Amino acid sequence: MIELAGVSKVYHSYLPRPRHVTAVRDFTLRVSRGEVLGLAGPNGAGKSTLIAMMLGYLEPGEGSVRIDGVRPRAYIERHGVGYMSELVAIPPRWTVESALARYATLDGVAPADRAACVGASIDRLGLGEHRGKRAKQLSKGNLQRLGLAQALVREHDLLILDEPTHGLDPVWTQRFRELVDAWRAPTRAILIASHNLDELERVADRVAIIDRGRLQRVVETRRGGGSAAAIATRYRLTLADGALHVAGAFPVSRALARDEFEVEVADVRALNAGLARLLSSGAMVTEVAPAYSALEQQFRDAVAGDE
Amino acid sequence: MRTPVTRYLRWHAADFIVERGLPLLIVNTLFVVQLAVMLRVKAGDGPVDRAAATIVLSSLLGVVGFTGAMIAVNGIVSNDRKHGYFRFLFAKPVSVAAYYALAFVVSAAGMLVCGAAFLGGFARYVAPVVAPGALLFLMMYFVAVGGLGFLLSVVTRYDWIALGAIWVATQLARDAFPAERYAAAKALLLLLPPTHLVQPMSLAVLRGEHVGALDGIWLVGYGVAAFVLGVILVRRRSLAA
Numbered sequence: 001m002i003e004l005a006g007v008s009k010v011y012h013s014y015l016p017r018p019r020h021v022t023a024v025r026d027f028t029l030r031v032s033r034g035e036v037l038g039l040a041g042p043n044g045a046g047k048s049t050l051i052a053m054m055l056g057y058l059e060p061g062e063g064s065v066r067i068d069g070v071r072p073r074a075y076i077e078r079h080g081v082g083y084m085s086e087l088v089a090i091p092p093r094w095t096v097e098s099a100l101a102r103y104a105t106l107d108g109v110a111p112a113d114r115a116a117c118v119g120a121s122i123d124r125l126g127l128g129e130h131r132g133k134r135a136k137q138l139s140k141g142n143l144q145r146l147g148l149a150q151a152l153v154r155e156h157d158l159l160i161l162d163e164p165t166h167g168l169d170p171v172w173t174q175r176f177r178e179l180v181d182a183w184r185a186p187t188r189a190i191l192i193a194s195h196n197l198d199e200l201e202r203v204a205d206r207v208a209i210i211d212r213g214r215l216q217r218v219v220e221t222r223r224g225g226g227s228a229a230a231i232a233t234r235y236r237l238t239l240a241d242g243a244l245h246v247a248g249a250f251p252v253s254r255a256l257a258r259d260e261f262e263v264e265v266a267d268v269r270a271l272n273a274g275l276a277r278l279l280s281s282g283a284m285v286t287e288v289a290p291a292y293s294a295l296e297q298q299f300r301d302a303v304a305g306d307e
Numbered sequence: 308m309r310t311p312v313t314r315y316l317r318w319h320a321a322d323f324i325v326e327r328g329l330p331l332l333i334v335n336t337l338f339v340v341q342l343a344v345m346l347r348v349k350a351g352d353g354p355v356d357r358a359a360a361t362i363v364l365s366s367l368l369g370v371v372g373f374t375g376a377m378i379a380v381n382g383i384v385s386n387d388r389k390h391g392y393f394r395f396l397f398a399k400p401v402s403v404a405a406y407y408a409l410a411f412v413v414s415a416a417g418m419l420v421c422g423a424a425f426l427g428g429f430a431r432y433v434a435p436v437v438a439p440g441a442l443l444f445l446m447m448y449f450v451a452v453g454g455l456g457f458l459l460s461v462v463t464r465y466d467w468i469a470l471g472a473i474w475v476a477t478q479l480a481r482d483a484f485p486a487e488r489y490a491a492a493k494a495l496l497l498l499l500p501p502t503h504l505v506q507p508m509s510l511a512v513l514r515g516e517h518v519g520a521l522d523g524i525w526l527v528g529y530g531v532a533a534f535v536l537g538v539i540l541v542r543r544r545s546l547a548a
Binding site: 055073082085090093103111147150151 | 392
């Protein structure tokens with residue numbers, strides 16, 4: 001559905017002295033209908049620039065961006081997209097209800113259906129008690145929910161969500177995951193940009209890792225059929241007894257606390273062999289967990305690899 | 308399917324009333340009060356001299372038109388870009404150019420209502436100078452100033468400062484280099500706003516005299532050309548640039 005082909009973007013500024021910053025370079029990626037694609041990267045990696053180009057708010061310096069084969073503005077002005085930006089910019093004077101009514105109007109909701117549509121959006125995002133409040137009176141989390149509500153005021157084939165859970169409490173973060181599951185459809189493409197790798201690993205099928213404007217790698221998550229066990233190589237061990245034997249059981253290990261260690265192994269087989277040695281020496285293991293999630297490990301490798 | 312932007316008309320109108328219409332009415336009321344006090348003090352116990360009131364009103368009509376247009380179109384595009392409001396608005400299936408063109412038309416209508424209130428207030432509280440053409444003049448003046456203001460709002464975040472600077476600089480340039488004496492400046496002055504037409508046109512309108520069609524076309528044409536250029540640019544230019 002979205003095709004980015006060799007996209008580059010350089011920002012130019014000339015005062016006080018000429019500066020040219022490459023935000024995105026030679027970026028190629030395809031997002032298909034039916035998939036949820038995560039976009040991860042450190043601050044300043046180029047995620048927001050990439051999204052601005054997908055929405056036609058910025059033109060690429062090189063390469064092309066197409067949505068269903070046409071330029072982004074042509075697609076959006078005809079079909080619209082569900083879009084949530086990292087910073088929720090809604091005029092402070094607008095109330096929750098009037099803001100959603102405006103966005104619903106622009107989204108093509110017929111006047112007769114507008115009230116029901118706005119009511120449903122308010123209920124879906126739990127904004128009922130805030131419907132009469134102005135945007136400037138909302139907390140960060142509620143403003144974020146209003147941002148999500150306007151993105152979902154009408155169903156679209158394309159959803160682009162930039163840091164959608166930023167500022168949400170755990171209850172609404174969990175609710176967001178449920179909403180993404182509910183939005184999944186064979187005809188719909190969903191792109192979620194986030195710093196929260198755990199979040200992406202839970203909701204996305206694939207995660208594109210971007211750093212310094214370049215696509216570093218695309219990781220298939222467990223949800224998308226990838227194997228987390230094949231990826232994780234560092235584990236955290238917590239012991240009740242026998243800490244002295246860890247170094248003998250695992251050639252590469254380091255102590256994090258008195259009874260907590262991080263061990264590095266080649267694969268799951270090596271992990272189990274090490275654990276067997278540790279247990280046979282009399283140690284009592286209370287917890288074994290990947291030191292990083294599979295995606296986090298990939299992310300660290302990808303970002304470190306570019307340094 | 309693209310949403311007809313006219314469905315958003317009521318929201319544009321509501322925004323105009325709250326953000327621009329009320330300030331415009333306040334400014335116009337202050338003008339009327341100031342004139343009423345000034346002319347009544349001058350007249351003493353007698354009636355206000357109608358001829359003097361007409362000249363004062365003709366001078367003020369340009370000021371009312373300029374400040375009105377400036378308030379009406381200030382930030383019409385740049386505000387959304389500056390604050391990032393465009394991000395949610397234009398993720399919807401709506402034409403960016405049509406959205407802002409409608410906002411401009413709403414501003415013109417609002418400015419006309421405020422101008423009518425000013426003229427009505429002047430006739431009621433200062434002197435009974437009734438000139439139906441004055442409203443038409445305000446409309447033409449709005450198109451000239453507002454069209455340029457719209458264009459500037461598309462290209463810069465400092466649109467009202469730029470508009471004021473261009474208008475004042477043009478007046479100074481026209482005074483310093485009259486086209487009759489400086490042939491070389493003639494072509495350049497044609498590119499600048501027709502500020503020199505404002506005072507003679509407003510006076511002629513208030514006196515019920517004939518206004519040259521060419522002058523009217525020049526004043527309105529300048530604004531229309533700037534507005535059309537603004538519409539083309541807002542369609543082509545990156546909103547987040």
